[in-house]
Amino acid sequence: MRRRLFVSWYLALLVVSLIVFFVRRRRNAWTELYDITDMTLKEDGPAFDAKFGTKVAFFMETSGEGYLRPREVCAIESLAKTNPDMQAVLVFTYPVQNLNLRKNPTLAAVSRKMKNLHIVTMNSTKVLLNSPIFRQKLNILQQSKFPTVFLSDFLRVLLVYTFGGIYFDTDFIIFKDLSPLLEKNNFVTKPKGQPLVNSCVFSFERKHPFAEKLMKTVGERFNPKNYASAPAAFKVAVEDFFKMDLEQAIEKSPFEGVTVMDYIEFSPIFYYDFRQIFNESFVSLADEIVRSSYASHMWNYMGWSLKLDLNSKAPYAILARRFCPITVHNIEGGF
Template sequence: MIRHKCSVYQLSVCCVAREVRCLENTTFYFAFCLVSLYFLQEMLSNKEFFFLYTSVFLCLLIISNHLLYIIWTSDLNIDSSFDLETFSLNQSTTPAKNKISRMFNLTPMLNNSERFHEELGEYVIFLIITKPPFRLQHRFVCCLESLVALNPETSIVILTVGPYEKFGLKGNEAFDELMQNSTNLYLSSVDVSEVIRDTVLEKFVGSNIQNGVLRKPAHLSDFLRMCLLWKLGGAYIDLDLLIIKNLSPILKLKNFLTCDDDAHLNNAFFGFEKHSPFLMKFMETARRKFDKNDYPSVVKSFNIAFEEAFDMTIEEAVKRRHINGLIHVLDHFVVSPARHWEYKLLFQKNNTGFYEHVINVTYGYHTWNSNSGRDIQDVNSTAPFFVAARKFCPRSIELSGGRI
């Protein structure tokens, strides 16, 4: 499992949310803090016993920090008491009465793809969240609502690295309501060590997690999405894609890649069959070319792997659309009509021309949240993203408080 230290801010949020277990566990921590402050005061005011009080203070500081670490990591332990034989998902066409039936631990099913697809259906789209605390921004919930609503025949599985109880359902009314009222949205926890187990990335990812090389949550997500599709097959999509059409025509391709411009692949939306040899090539190249200091390192490896495997440029592959029917390469208009350097087009007010131009040729808007995340506007904005959002995620807009 991945371990994270809990900040004082996260601890206070946990307590404000009245999570009883958190309050019980942190009582000792705050007691240590008070005692530490006492000895700090004595240390500063009593020169005769300065070194004694200093030693006691430092010891208490170390103990309190370790206790804080234990509090957080204990909350990230996933309950593995999961009976695969009795596991059953609600696949009815009416909203589930009890949303717990769609909240489960994926770990025991990682090596049973047949049972997984028997329960969730042929077409499954995964989303992954690796950064605690697991709470969704309003814009992400909006994108999720559009994905769920326009793809009712497809199972949408949000995967959290850690217990889904930490996901923050109570803190986001829009997401809570979406879980209650949809029948194809699932929330699942998973053990990272089991996702990477028996893959070409097992030793690489495992050792880099232990030595702190995989510090960026995005890098961990990049590797997990490949391992997940290697084991189960299906598609992966980023949380910052606003979907405006049904994705079935793309999902039926089974093995597909999308671009963020005419010459570069992107891993924000892609799909592979279980044990795809093409995916194996991408995984091996990602391991070989990984650079911890380069944010899009894994994305770049996709391009390198493809050109090495097929001896052609991405631009040529996009023109062909597919390689002998085995793997499909879709142009950037599919989900990235505004390329990464053009993301502001989505948030420019009165830019109705762009919206009208792409609405008939795209399946969605990649909002490039790493760039646009701070561009929060009124939900009645005339910018293309907000025009589409009011149409395709109306309930999230309504519950967002007026800005998204």
């Protein structure tokens, strides 16, 4: 009886030990691949620079799902590919549910091959509660119709203000070396055909006064019913800073070290025409926007329902094959 009991305990202990071993092994492989760092925004400048350098592009995923669609991975790969001396920092907010190899095959492939990609996690609630500007907006944000959108709006301006760098939404494709633009350091851009200022791409030096003004205006002008609350707030901040309307500010730029760029550098596609990039009839559009622009906003939130054959001559497919080949090669399912 005692012997049987001893064998049972021994087998149970062996099973538990094996489970712990394989869990740790998997966790270690996962951490090594993704270079996971927990970002609090309390890091000082030298500590941040030591890990990520001084040329940084931020991307963000705020749904909590811990998953990027291939089109979103394409944005990050295109930055890392065309700007090898820049560090791409991809931020996932807590709770991260599925950040693992099985759920992110395209991201896993890109992260293995692009050594200038860093993936970090962030406790967004803790970060916003530590912000005098945004802590009072947290409850409103969580109850709003677009909580993940507004969370991203808040965190992106906090990130760029705190550490400096350029921010991109994950629905861009970057075509060129951004160094000539980043020499200007501090800029915002206007979308094509809209009287707003883009919140999907902007760049500032660390703790720049205008970045602080943007951050405060986004908080003060936050409208939980307006999907474009941040772009509207950006416009207010620009016009207040320049003391003139948006079009005059573009002509006046640079003003006190801040540039307002017209649409051509980053937004050559009018949102109303976004279907053209899925249409083979507009095959020449791909070369046109690569010649004229540094990158292009691809309007993914409007085009998720549109299926794309990556072997087609549609502009989006042409650009993906050219600027995010690792993503295209490792897609499981549709693009």
